[in-house]
Amino acid sequence: MTATLTRLPAADTLRVATSGSVDDGKSTLIGRLLYDTKAILADQLATVERDTARRGGAGMDLALLTDGLTAEREQGITIDVAYRYFATPRRRFILADTPGHEQYTRNMVTGTSHADLAILLVDARQGISPQTKRHAALVGLLRTPHVALAVNKMDLVGFDRAVYERLRAEFLALAAPLGFESVTPIPMSALDGDMVVERGERLGWYEGPTLLQLLETAATTRRSEGRWRYPVQLVSRSRYGERADSRGYLGRVESGSVSVNDEVRVWPSGVAARVAQIVTLDGTLETAGAGRSVSIILDRQVDIARGDLLTHVADAPVVTDAFEARLAWLASSPLDARRAYLIKHGTAVVKAKVLSVEDRLDIHTLQPIPGSAELAANDIGRVRIRTARVLPLDRYADVRATGSFLLIDEATNATVAAGLIEELASHG
Amino acid sequence: MTILSHLDELESEAIHILREVVAETRNPALLFSGGKDSIVMLRVAEKAFRPDRFPFPLLHIDTEHNFDEVIAFRDARAKALGERLLVRSVGDSIRTGRVVLRRPDESRNVHQSVTLLDAIQEHGFDALFGGARRDEEKARAKERVISHRNEFGQWDPRNQRPELWNLYNARVAPGEHLRVFPISNWTELDVWQYIRREALEVPSIYFAHAREVVERRGLLAPVTELTPARAGEKGVRRTVRFRTVGDITCTCPVASEASTLDQIIAETAATTVTERGATRMDDQTSEASMELRKKEGYF
Numbered sequence: 001m002t003a004t005l006t007r008l009p010a011a012d013t014l015r016v017a018t019s020g021s022v023d024d025g026k027s028t029l030i031g032r033l034l035y036d037t038k039a040i041l042a043d044q045l046a047t048v049e050r051d052t053a054r055r056g057g058a059g060m061d062l063a064l065l066t067d068g069l070t071a072e073r074e075q076g077i078t079i080d081v082a083y084r085y086f087a088t089p090r091r092r093f094i095l096a097d098t099p100g101h102e103q104y105t106r107n108m109v110t111g112t113s114h115a116d117l118a119i120l121l122v123d124a125r126q127g128i129s130p131q132t133k134r135h136a137a138l139v140g141l142l143r144t145p146h147v148a149l150a151v152n153k154m155d156l157v158g159f160d161r162a163v164y165e166r167l168r169a170e171f172l173a174l175a176a177p178l179g180f181e182s183v184t185p186i187p188m189s190a191l192d193g194d195m196v197v198e199r200g201e202r203l204g205w206y207e208g209p210t211l212l213q214l215l216e217t218a219a220t221t222r223r224s225e226g227r228w229r230y231p232v233q234l235v236s237r238s239r240y241g242e243r244a245d246s247r248g249y250l251g252r253v254e255s256g257s258v259s260v261n262d263e264v265r266v267w268p269s270g271v272a273a274r275v276a277q278i279v280t281l282d283g284t285l286e287t288a289g290a291g292r293s294v295s296i297i298l299d300r301q302v303d304i305a306r307g308d309l310l311t312h313v314a315d316a317p318v319v320t321d322a323f324e325a326r327l328a329w330l331a332s333s334p335l336d337a338r339r340a341y342l343i344k345h346g347t348a349v350v351k352a353k354v355l356s357v358e359d360r361l362d363i364h365t366l367q368p369i370p371g372s373a374e375l376a377a378n379d380i381g382r383v384r385i386r387t388a389r390v391l392p393l394d395r396y397a398d399v400r401a402t403g404s405f406l407l408i409d410e411a412t413n414a415t416v417a418a419g420l421i422e423e424l425a426s427h428g
Numbered sequence: 429m430t431i432l433s434h435l436d437e438l439e440s441e442a443i444h445i446l447r448e449v450v451a452e453t454r455n456p457a458l459l460f461s462g463g464k465d466s467i468v469m470l471r472v473a474e475k476a477f478r479p480d481r482f483p484f485p486l487l488h489i490d491t492e493h494n495f496d497e498v499i500a501f502r503d504a505r506a507k508a509l510g511e512r513l514l515v516r517s518v519g520d521s522i523r524t525g526r527v528v529l530r531r532p533d534e535s536r537n538v539h540q541s542v543t544l545l546d547a548i549q550e551h552g553f554d555a556l557f558g559g560a561r562r563d564e565e566k567a568r569a570k571e572r573v574i575s576h577r578n579e580f581g582q583w584d585p586r587n588q589r590p591e592l593w594n595l596y597n598a599r600v601a602p603g604e605h606l607r608v609f610p611i612s613n614w615t616e617l618d619v620w621q622y623i624r625r626e627a628l629e630v631p632s633i634y635f636a637h638a639r640e641v642v643e644r645r646g647l648l649a650p651v652t653e654l655t656p657a658r659a660g661e662k663g664v665r666r667t668v669r670f671r672t673v674g675d676i677t678c679t680c681p682v683a684s685e686a687s688t689l690d691q692i693i694a695e696t697a698a699t700t701v702t703e704r705g706a707t708r709m710d711d712q713t714s715e716a717s718m719e720l721r722k723k724e725g726y727f
Binding site for chain 2 (some may be wrong): 012041044060082083084092094106107109113114142148219234238250251254282289291292293306315344347349405406413414415418
């Protein structure tokens, strides 16, 4: 296979997130994946060899490819989400390499929120750790559809099938209630490359896909079926095309699709209109599907501002100013119910109060602990929220874009929590 | 149902980011150097805002060590778009004593940060769009789409805002600002494919041309008035092109016969050396060169 063939990107993109505990060999696995798909170039290899030697090692420490920051190199850990890009003849990949270290779990949530597939790493010698359970819970909470369990360091347990089977059974039991579309355990040695891109010769008893085969075949989540959701980003008063005085509502289709003549409603006002035109710089469209940035023109003058949401008439969101949500607390300072927070939902930013903490997840059992009053860094808990004005909400399970929100500290502007809406009282 | 092509998906993502930041900040600007990444940024801005004018000016921090072709292109492009171009120069910062050089011939690349931060203060910008990509460099690979900078313009990699889903937090306190990278997820190959698809003009030095160079530490250093051959070096004429068009004193061309976009794309897909590895002298001084520059306010 020539380099040209390997690196010319194919039609679609799979977003992948990796997470694992500090010593599971995650950076080595990514280095291996990039190296064996020829995504690492000669000068990067030369740098890794030089840096390995500088640290007193020999050959190439593939982990040095991904640990980009000085502190990471000094401490031998991964602090921040790093993004990697590679392609095979079948697909283009965006890989979010997220930290396993407990205090940086917020970055794992960040990387995983974009993912179609999550790779969880375990060390075959250590088995399923509390960190693995926490990561599995987070990936489940964020509803990443596909999970690969990379049972790594099989070389250090003599490629023993019994070790793999035990971990596999334990993880499948653990993952069953988390609702993944697919869970694929794969035995491997990232250090030597077995079952990452190449099958190798020492895991002959394993008949499933290699990691790369799994990545090349998993379905992506950006689908145009489902409810159409269009948060309005900006309003343009320019004259578009032949429709004098018509305003353009700039935004991106976050889910579903919309066509000219569709009957739509504006939220939270509930006013109805029809789609007159879908405009781009390259001309008008009949239909715009998920992911597409466009400008929409309606058939009549209605009052629409940034922060409003357009949907089809037929599948309205729940419009409410009081709801329960699951929060993943990301900030180092804990939730303070006396503080003012802002919610960013779609393109709307509204003041919000956290009225109470209903429960907090025990990371070992994944069971809610009721009666918890506090949420601190890396905690996941259920809260009751009240907002200063109504928001058009969906369940996260139904529509990611309108079932999720950020909680922002009004004083520091920091993003302090990620919110997911699990249940809504009623439709209306 | 149609699935967006990968270029459409990247383009729509960049449009979305531009619009979000324009909506949430008071006074943004877009950095435009005349290089290929900022040429893509201008095209994405057209897609995001036309038929309206851009809701921000263009800003170039000029080291005064740029290739003439690129500066001429920069001015022509801004004029053709009918958009306002602000230029602030590192030379002025040197003449007014804001930047002190240790040697008259040292690279001005790192000193752009001072001029940039002064320009931000002068105009009160609270957000700057830049064409940096995560595939360029290891420290860039860890950068957010929206990078928060303190009042000294510094990047604190340990204290960046988490970015989840497609929700961006572009809130910024007075005196602080954001650096925003809408084409974070693009690769060098994506940029050239997009330039071909959109039929965008680029400065002529991106294509193969004859140029006098010297071989230095495995790179081909251009021989110019600013960068003459050093003692013992012998200039040779080679057919080369630039993969990146930064400051003359630290940007090197590569040997290439590629004289069309198709040929550049084929070459980019088959290359065995990264964009910066082939071209930049300033990244080779230490493992953490880019990280250190970013912490001081560099892009």
